[in-house]
Amino acid sequence: LLNAIEPGLGLRVNEVSSVTGKGKHTTTHLEMFSLNFGGDIVDTPGIREFGLWDVEDEDLALFFPEMRPLVGKCKFGLDCAHNEEPGCAIRKAVTAGEISPNRYQSYIRLLVDA
Incomplete structure (x- = not known):
């Protein structure tokens, strides 16, 4: 997904599991990327959901x-x-x-x- 959003990243990808139909993890550490069109995105290993805490x-x-x-x-x-x-x-x-x-x-x- 990140390679589609920002093609220049050239991130390593893995095949889709024939059993689950989901992609296999290749991310081993948290990494933040700046996007050419503005903003940043964080690639996190195994994280499927993101939320905020302590924000009123x-x-x-x-x-x-x-x-x-x-x-x-x-x-x-x-x-x-x-x-x-x-x-x-x-x-x-x-x-x-x-x-x-x-x-x-x-x-x-x-x-x-x-």
Whole structure:
């Protein structure tokens, strides 16, 4: 998957198991890669799920750099969860195309799963 996202990485891959239909692990250590189109991705051995801990709901938007400048500028100030509240500056920015809808949906999924 990482080679498809960033072809220049040239990471070693293994065949798919005929028994499970899943790929066999080749990663032996945690490694972070910077992506040419922006952002970073972490390859982790054996990790199938990633979550956040010790992040309060009201702080979650601060972990999205494109949302950070808008935190506190909503109708309800710092009490806005940026989900369904009227006058939300972040939702307005999504509608205006200033924040990617995909990034906003990632934020909402993390907020709901927290």
